[in-house]
Amino acid sequence: MITITPETTVREIAAAEAAAARVFESFGIDYCCGGRKPLAQACGERGVEAGAVLAALEEAMQQPQPDERDWSAEPLAALCRHIEDTHHVFTRSEMERIQGLAGKVVARHGADRAELGEIQERIDALQGELLPHLQREELMLFPYIASLERTRSAGETQASGGSVRNPIRVMIADHDAAAAEMAAIRKLSREYTPPQGACPTYRAFYAALAEFERDLHRHVHLENNILFPRAIALDEA
Ligand SMILES: [Fe+2]
Ligand SMILES: [Fe+2]
Numbered sequence: 001m002i003t004i005t006p007e008t009t010v011r012e013i014a015a016a017e018a019a020a021a022r023v024f025e026s027f028g029i030d031y032c033c034g035g036r037k038p039l040a041q042a043c044g045e046r047g048v049e050a051g052a053v054l055a056a057l058e059e060a061m062q063q064p065q066p067d068e069r070d071w072s073a074e075p076l077a078a079l080c081r082h083i084e085d086t087h088h089v090f091t092r093s094e095m096e097r098i099q100g101l102a103g104k105v106v107a108r109h110g111a112d113r114a115e116l117g118e119i120q121e122r123i124d125a126l127q128g129e130l131l132p133h134l135q136r137e138e139l140m141l142f143p144y145i146a147s148l149e150r151t152r153s154a155g156e157t158q159a160s161g162g163s164v165r166n167p168i169r170v171m172i173a174d175h176d177a178a179a180a181e182m183a184a185i186r187k188l189s190r191e192y193t194p195p196q197g198a199c200p201t202y203r204a205f206y207a208a209l210a211e212f213e214r215d216l217h218r219h220v221h222l223e224n225n226i227l228f229p230r231a232i233a234l235d236e237a
Contacts (some may be wrong), residue, residue, distance in 0.1 A: 004057060006050055009159070010042045015225040018068035019060040021218060027053055029077050032220035033179040071226050075147045079227050080142040087219035088134045095127045101205040109202060113195070115188045119209075122188070126181040133174040137223075141167050145231045150206030165184040166171055168228045175220045182213050 001006070002016040014031040024031040027048050034042070043050040049194045071079050102120045110116045113188045144164065186192065192210040 004039065004054060006040035006054075007038045009036055009038055011221075011225045013039065013057065014221055015229075018070065019055070019063060020057055021221060023053065023056045023060050025214060025217065026056070029053070030179075030217075032217050032224050033176050034223060035221070040155050052091075054120060071222060072230070076227065076230060077146040079222065080146060083219065083227070084138060084142070087215060087222070089137065090215050091130060091134060091212075091219070094171055094208065094215070097125075097131065098123060098205070098208050098212060099127065101201060101208060105202050105205045108199070119185055119188050122181050122185045126185075128179060129174060129177055129181070133171070133178070136167075137171065141171060145227070148231065148234055152237065164231050168232065172224060172228070175224060178216065179220070182216060185209060186213065 002013065010029060010031045014024065014035060021031060027043075027046065029042050029046055029048070037045070039053065040050045043053050053230055068111065069082075071082070102116075102123055106116045106120050110120075141164075144167070148164065186209075189206055189209060192206040192213075194206045
C-alpha cells in the first residue's frame with residue numbers, strides 16, 4: 001500500500017491502488033491522460049476538497065478488491081491480452097452501438113437540439129481515431145512488448161533495445177486526442193444529462209456515452225500508467 005500525500009501524482013496512486021480509479025471517477029478527477037498532476041493540484045482544478053478525496057481513497061483502499069487483479073505484478077503479455085479481450089472488444093462493439101443510437105437520436109431530435117449533431121460528429125471523429133489505434137496496439141506494439149518480455153526473461157538482449165519509447169509516445173498522443181474528443185462530448189451533453197422527458201433512446205444514448213467514457217478511462221489508465229512504464233523499464237533495463 002502506498003503512502004498518499006497531496007504531492008503524490010494521481011497516476012502514481014491509480015497505478016498502485018486498483019480501487020483508486022473508482023474514487024477518482026466519482027470526483028471527476030482525470031487519472032489517465034491528465035494523471036501526471038499532484039493530487040492537490042488535480043483536486044484544486046476540479047474544485048473538490050483534497051481532504052475529502054484523501055479520505056475516500058483511504059476508505060476504498062481498506063475494502064477488499066476480489067475482482068481486480070494487481071496488474072503491476074502480472075506478466076505484461078497477460079496484461080496486453082486482458083486489455084484486448086476486455087477494453088478493445090468493448091470499444092469496438094460499443095462504438096458501433098453508440099453510432100446507431102446517435103443516428104436515431106439525431107434523426108428524431110436533432111432539429112430541436114443543435115448539440116446532438118455536434119456530438120455525432122465528435123463520435124465519428126473518436127471512432128476514426130480509436131479503431132486504427134486499437135489495431136496498431138494489437139498488431140505492432142503489444143506483440144513487440146510480449147516478445148521483449150520473452151527475450152528478457154530468457155536472459156537475452158534484444159537488438160532494438162530502447163526503441164519502445166517511440167511507438168509508446170505515439171499511442172499516448174492518440175490517447176490524449178481521444179480524451180479531448182470525449183471531454184468535448186461530455187461538455188456538449190452537459191455531463192450526459194438528457195433533457196427532461198427525453199425518450200428512452202435518448203437516455204440510452206447518453207448512458208452508453210457515460211459508460212464508454214468510464215471504460216476508456218480504465219483502458220487508458222492500464223496502458224499509460226501500468227503497461228507503458230513497465231515496458232519502457234524492461235526495454236531499458
Ligand atoms: Fe488499448
Ligand atoms: Fe491505447
